[in-house]
Amino acid sequence: MRVNSGGTVLSKSDLLFSTIISHWDKARDEIDKLLAEINKIGEGYKFTNDFVMRTCLYLLDMSVTLKVETFKRDSVLKIKDNWAAISTSVKDTVHLLNEFGFNSNNIISYVAITPIVYYKYKGGAFDTGSKSELRKYIVMAQVKQIFGAATNSALANIREALKISPSDSFKMSYLTNVRFTGDRSLRYTADEIDALFDTFGIGAYTFMLLSLLYPNLKYSQKGFHQDHMHPHTGFEEEKIKDLVLPDGIVIDDDRKVEWCRRRNTLANLQLLEGRENESKNAMPLVDWLKIPENSDNVKYLPTFVSCELAHFEEFMEKRQKLMSDALKAILL
Template sequence: MYQAGGTIKDLLTKVEQHDYILPAIQREFVWKPEQICQLFDSLLQGYPFGTFLFWKIKSTHQREYQFYDFMRHYHQRDRVHCEKLDLIGEQDRVAVLDGQQRMTALNIGLRGSYSWKTQGKWWSSPDAFIERRLYLNLLVAGEVEGGARYDFRFLSEEEAARQDHEHHWFLVSRIMAIDIDELTDELDDIELDKESRKIARNTLRLLHRTIHLQDKISYYEESEQSLEKVLNIFIRMNSGGTALSYSDLLLSIAVAQWSKLDAREEIHKLVDELNQIGDGFNFSKDLVLKAGLMLCDIGSVGFKVENFSKENMAKLEENWEPIRKALQLAVNLLASFGFNGYNLGADSALLPIAYYLFRRELGDSYLTRSEYAADKQDLRGWLIRSVLKQSGIWGSGLDTLLTTLRSKIKEHGQHGFPLTEINTAMTERGKSLRFEEEELQTLVELDYGNRRTFALLSLLFPGHDFSRHFHVDHIFPKGRFTRAQLKKAGISDEGQIDEWCQMANCLPNLQLLEGSLNNEKREKLPHEWYAMMWPDPAARANHLQLQAIHTLPESLLGFAEFYQERRETLLGRLRHVLQTPQV
């Protein structure tokens, strides 16, 4: 049975007093500023606010679980995780199972702030993240855009100070504490015409009624203290909305069952650390949690409730430190291969590598000692092949594949990465890493923006220290392939211009170049740039040979011949590398 829960002001007072709290099964706050603005616009228009699902937790059970506070001051870089609560007192509390995003949006809009990265600023810059609070333009009460009638925006203090005859920005959080008559009296001190003053007063009073006087909250309260039942309710309630990660639910079980460490805090911290390695990655807590299952030899690696038993979670906690080190080593290894969050393309490929490093108890010396060089090359070759086949390898049947690979590594990986056994097992599962001619014809024309292009070039041209920030670069500069430039060079046929513009972005016109060299190259034609970088003819010829460049025209007019010649050379290399079994 649904119950009336009072006003928005009542709701946020209970949030402030920690009467309403967040259980660990809740995911992070994910709403964007514009979604918060839409929520406040809907409230003022009188649209239904939706109901909440609450879990009433007896004080005697609160120590069994971990709870978190609602986000108030969101910061895209420094404050994206909710703070852990250490509850004191003997009163019962209410955990929010459904409605967290709406309640947090209200809390930020009416009590807090939202800081996101300013475009064009570096993430590390202290002024990249400006604190913005929610404001309402009191002079607008009609159609704004997209069905909105009220102009809510997150603004900095400086932006909000820019008032004119069409904009009077009111700080929405002021409605919480100051008397409404005092607020409307302030409008008498502003130079407004009669109609604008009327609109401003009406809008302000409507906002006050919406927050302080109208019973907007309704909820259903579950009083059962069993976590299993609560999880089932939570899954049912969230199955129709934003896709709910099972890790968000199962992580809560780990939180409840770890005795020494805070599972949620440890996993979030590790995700942040992994994503800061090298040029940056985009690993998720789902991947880290799955890594825990894989490295601890738990079940079938899947997010199933039976895999999160008390015994298994104790095993995960006991092994957490070596798991953390193995994952960090694995990601550092990927970074040394030149991979990052953009060009990896298949995050799950990390897991067999991490398991292998974990089983062999390998440390940081694996990255530098020469005795491991051949082993790392085997790993690198296998990884690149799997990334080039990413849709067929790391798509359907992932948990079964990971379980199979884990078994082969456990059985045959005591002294080196077991390539033969792994490739055989993958072939038997219909996930062969051998490439057919049709696939090679597609690969040889991968374009500049494809996430697999770096991996393919690094396989074709392995003689680099890829930890030194190599980039995919055009041989004939992209800037030369505009209609104006091509016509100036003597290409007049429109069809040929379109074809050349497309060819300029494909693999035969691409190379790997270190970042500093890439900046020096700019718009120079390749014959000019190579002559400048390698003035000795013999050294230049040797370098061009290594780059699969046999002839280098001195004019843009020779581009098509250059392209076809290099295409055939690269295709030959691909046949040799990818159609030869990796042993």
């Protein structure tokens, strides 16, 4: 460290990495190899040295504080001796994330992934039931921003809960009593679920929630996009300025602003395979549904509601109810 102060400034991660290498000369090659492999899985990831180092400490039930004192000789040699099992667990977990449709475009917190690696490392199975619960965990941990503050204590609390849970299966109920900084938890209330529909615009969070609502899509085989049911371009001023509402009144400016905001929220979004989304593009919803394949396969489409844009408010209200009920069945 004294030498470093007079030369090229190294990051904290570089310094820690050099400490590991001083005790395990092949560490750089092994970690670089692992990162190269996992970051090219599926549509790609952005895992870093920090993720790997913290995960190694976590799996071996050591302190996850990333400081030089943590990587003493005995700790590094323990990582070296268990490296094959550690790297296998990491790779298996990233393949699972790819199966769920998660990648560098929609993962908010890579730290949230570490407990899944721990579960796998300790003998946990990625069977159908556990996959469903693990998907819920990764979505809830990120949407609720569990790792936004006090990361190390959040990780430690989850690890303690997993230690006393059955190691060969995973259920969210194992973690629902864990408390985090700010009195947060991995538990939802009905009101919190309803609030999600106005909390997030189109992006990583809405993709995660949609992945719960569309669990049977083959995410690892095709790229799925968030698609607007009523197309985004349908709300442009030239198209909407003279729109007559069901009550016979022409839409006013305040309503235009509100509709433009709501078009990007969860109740107006669905997941479509990339090519399908491109073909739909600006097609009005009412026309898109005239295609039998679309009308047969669309999910959470309210009945007895017109899909004309003039009925947008009723459509959103009824579709939100369908989606909210489905999320409550999954999360409560």
